[in-house]
Amino acid sequence: MSRSINLAVIPGDGIGQEVVSQGLKVLNAVLPQDVKLETKEYDLGARRWHRTGETLPDAELDALKGHDAILLGAIGDPSVPSGVLERGLLLKLRFAFDHFINLRPSKLFPNTETPLAGRPDIDFVVVREGTEGPYTGNGGSLRTGTEHEVATEVSLNTAFGVERVVRDAFERAAARPRKKLTLVHKNNVLVYAGHLWKNTFDKVAAEYPQVTTDYLHVDAATIFFVTQPERFDVIVTDNLFGDILTDLAAAVSGGIGLAASGNINPTGAFPSMFEPVHGSAPDIAGQGKADPTATILSVALLLRHLGYEVEAVRIEDAVSADLAERDGTARTTDEIGDALAVRVAG
Amino acid sequence: MSRSINLAVIPGDGIGQEVVSQGLKVLNAVLPQDVKLETKEYDLGARRWHRTGETLPDAELDALKGHDAILLGAIGDPSVPSGVLERGLLLKLRFAFDHFINLRPSKLFPNTETPLAGRPDIDFVVVREGTEGPYTGNGGSLRTGTEHEVATEVSLNTAFGVERVVRDAFERAAARPRKKLTLVHKNNVLVYAGHLWKNTFDKVAAEYPQVTTDYLHVDAATIFFVTQPERFDVIVTDNLFGDILTDLAAAVSGGIGLAASGNINPTGAFPSMFEPVHGSAPDIAGQGKADPTATILSVALLLRHLGYEVEAVRIEDAVSADLAERDGTARTTDEIGDALAVRVAG
Ligand SMILES: CC(C)[C@H](C(=O)O)[C@@H](O)C(=O)O
Numbered sequence: 001m002s003r004s005i006n007l008a009v010i011p012g013d014g015i016g017q018e019v020v021s022q023g024l025k026v027l028n029a030v031l032p033q034d035v036k037l038e039t040k041e042y043d044l045g046a047r048r049w050h051r052t053g054e055t056l057p058d059a060e061l062d063a064l065k066g067h068d069a070i071l072l073g074a075i076g077d078p079s080v081p082s083g084v085l086e087r088g089l090l091l092k093l094r095f096a097f098d099h100f101i102n103l104r105p106s107k108l109f110p111n112t113e114t115p116l117a118g119r120p121d122i123d124f125v126v127v128r129e130g131t132e133g134p135y136t137g138n139g140g141s142l143r144t145g146t147e148h149e150v151a152t153e154v155s156l157n158t159a160f161g162v163e164r165v166v167r168d169a170f171e172r173a174a175a176r177p178r179k180k181l182t183l184v185h186k187n188n189v190l191v192y193a194g195h196l197w198k199n200t201f202d203k204v205a206a207e208y209p210q211v212t213t214d215y216l217h218v219d220a221a222t223i224f225f226v227t228q229p230e231r232f233d234v235i236v237t238d239n240l241f242g243d244i245l246t247d248l249a250a251a252v253s254g255g256i257g258l259a260a261s262g263n264i265n266p267t268g269a270f271p272s273m274f275e276p277v278h279g280s281a282p283d284i285a286g287q288g289k290a291d292p293t294a295t296i297l298s299v300a301l302l303l304r305h306l307g308y309e310v311e312a313v314r315i316e317d318a319v320s321a322d323l324a325e326r327d328g329t330a331r332t333t334d335e336i337g338d339a340l341a342v343r344v345a346g
Numbered sequence: 347m348s349r350s351i352n353l354a355v356i357p358g359d360g361i362g363q364e365v366v367s368q369g370l371k372v373l374n375a376v377l378p379q380d381v382k383l384e385t386k387e388y389d390l391g392a393r394r395w396h397r398t399g400e401t402l403p404d405a406e407l408d409a410l411k412g413h414d415a416i417l418l419g420a421i422g423d424p425s426v427p428s429g430v431l432e433r434g435l436l437l438k439l440r441f442a443f444d445h446f447i448n449l450r451p452s453k454l455f456p457n458t459e460t461p462l463a464g465r466p467d468i469d470f471v472v473v474r475e476g477t478e479g480p481y482t483g484n485g486g487s488l489r490t491g492t493e494h495e496v497a498t499e500v501s502l503n504t505a506f507g508v509e510r511v512v513r514d515a516f517e518r519a520a521a522r523p524r525k526k527l528t529l530v531h532k533n534n535v536l537v538y539a540g541h542l543w544k545n546t547f548d549k550v551a552a553e554y555p556q557v558t559t560d561y562l563h564v565d566a567a568t569i570f571f572v573t574q575p576e577r578f579d580v581i582v583t584d585n586l587f588g589d590i591l592t593d594l595a596a597a598v599s600g601g602i603g604l605a606a607s608g609n610i611n612p613t614g615a616f617p618s619m620f621e622p623v624h625g626s627a628p629d630i631a632g633q634g635k636a637d638p639t640a641t642i643l644s645v646a647l648l649l650r651h652l653g654y655e656v657e658a659v660r661i662e663d664a665v666s667a668d669l670a671e672r673d674g675t676a677r678t679t680d681e682i683g684d685a686l687a688v689r690v691a692g
């Protein structure tokens with residue numbers, strides 16, 4: 001059987017190029033001989049926008065569709081007005097390819113930093129909805145720039161959209177040893193959306209009697225993230241709450257340098273996209289200081305998604321061992337990539 | 347000069363009654379002899395709703411208007427459907443009395459708990475907008491309960507509403523030693539509301555050259571709350587982001603048992619309302635286990651609002667001294683109230 005991966009690579013801005021190079025290095029090292037890896041790089045991001053004014057032309061969007069998956073570095077630069085690349089490129093990809101599962105695991109590896117005293121045992125995954133909520137770009141502004149301006153943002157939530165992500169989260173919870181799923185929302189204030197989420201959650205829960213369920217308001221959830229993060233196993237939540245909670249989750253479990261993510265379309269209708277949760281960090285770009293681990297862990301999620309479970313685990317074990325054996329000496333982006341490539345190949 | 351305070355008291359649900367009693371005890375102890383304190387208790391909350399189906403009848407709303415200020419314990423009970431009391435009572439008061447400043451100070455007192463390693467120096471205040479954003483109840487649901495349901499929540503933001511809270515925050519920042527103000531929003535995704543907030547912030551900033559300003563996306567802000575909370579002085583933000591951030595702030599700075607808040611209408615057109623950030627905690631209600639300190643610190647905010655600055659500081663100093671001299675022995679709600687009443691009188 002001959003196997004192949006046809007990968008699109010979007011290095012993007014800032015440290016994106018550096019971390020993506022290491023991700024590809026480790027991907028090459030971990031793949032079995034018989035798997036043919038083809039990669040095509042797409043020049044999208046701040047430079048492209050400055051050059052041509054384009055964020056994601058249709059031709060490129062079409063071309064991206066033909067790949068098995070996408071590896072993305074980071075998008076965003078202070079020279080571009082806020083929102084232009086986020087909405088025109090990153091979110092456009094997530095929406096165009098219907099990435100309704102935004103998967104963000106958090107694990108506090110040994111010998112890593114956490115601001116929390118006592119190093120709690122953190123090992124949970126946030127299943128963030130990726131195509132609805134306040135992220136749909138459904139808003140507007142009236143009498144813009146005047147003292148009578150009114151600006152709106154509409155959170156859109158559909159039974160279809162909520163049920164598919166809730167089902168996915170139950171499946172993931174059922175497959176984990178602790179089998180626990182927490183819904184996070186704010187249904188005491190956002191009563192319409194909250195009602196839809198909670199009712200859907202309760203309905204699907206009836207099909208998964210083996211999964212223990214729980215509900216938390218988003219404000220209360222942030223408290224538990226810092227006082228009792230070990231209580232979480234799988235969390236399912238809305239697009240915006242998921243955005244906020246996963247940065248906090250990254251902060252308490254080793255820092256944003258280790259947080260991986262997958263923008264997944266489980267139906268396979270479109271390629272899924274894998275990216276570190278961190279941004280483009282322009283302040284340290286080009287200096288070999290960026291930690292590529294989050295990107296390398298995102299490659300593990302990519303492999304798992306494409307069915308290469310053994311290779312995914314090999315990367316995760318390599319990261320775990322690498323972190324455990326660190327002696328505190330600062331390493332360059334390249335050195336970390338090399339060390340992990342050696343481990344996964346070995 | 348004879349002075350008086352005509353106070354409305356809404357004990358509410360769960361531990362509300364217990365903590366409010368201690369708040370009143372300390373208020374009585376701290377007030378100078380010449381100040382006449384009148385209090386009137388309002389029976390609102392879960393019991394009332396079960397009895398009569400009412401959350402906040404017009405007659406009561408009218409009567410409340412006549413007071414100088416309101417002291418509220420906690421609202422909410424598991425026996426009442428989520429949202430009924432929150433929207434029908436608590437938020438109704440905040441909106442009816444135009445409490446556009448939701449003031450939430452965070453300070454890590456000595457000898458208190460924090461989940462953060464290294465006990466960072468936390469002393470900031472969140473100025474949360476209180477009358478707009480996703481809290482306006484502007485949403486709906488179509489084909490409710492069917493597989494075609496669509497539920498919306500609209501965040502409403504006006505130049506008027508944003509500017510008045512931003513101005514208030516600049517005033518507060520200018521009056522503090524560090525003179526630093528951070529705007530928190532998500533203007534790379536919520537571009538319409540984000541644009542209004544950021545533009546208003548920049549415009550008002552020009553009038554306060556002595557205030558250092560900063561902008562953070564809400565997701566990034568949660569990271570700094572746990573890795574570098576000492577960087578914050580005053581934060582101004584939207585209703586929902588403020589809700590989320592202030593629970594996290596409470597968690598890192600001594601716990602929700604110490605977090606005070608004021609729902610303030612600085613124009614004086616309506617009475618302002620002071621309440622602990624914590625909820626009704628029905629699991630420990632009636633057991634004398636609740637910590638009344640958050641309510642007592644809310645009484646300090648109430649006094650400051652009414653012009654009793656000396657008395658406000660006396661309560662805050664008493665809390666600080668009380669916490670510093672704690673020896674770890676568990677104390678009842680009453681004992682804590684007694685100890686603080688003695689200190690402020692002394
Ligand atoms: C850059 C931004 C649009 C994005 C988001 O809000 O989803 C980022 O914060 C993330 O979490 O991937």
Ligand SMILES: CC(C)[C@H](C(=O)O)[C@@H](O)C(=O)O
Pocket residue numbers: 188189219432433436437589623
């Ligand atoms: C009870 C709830 C409506 C309220 C809010 O969301 O504002 C609470 O969480 C708070 O922070 O005071």
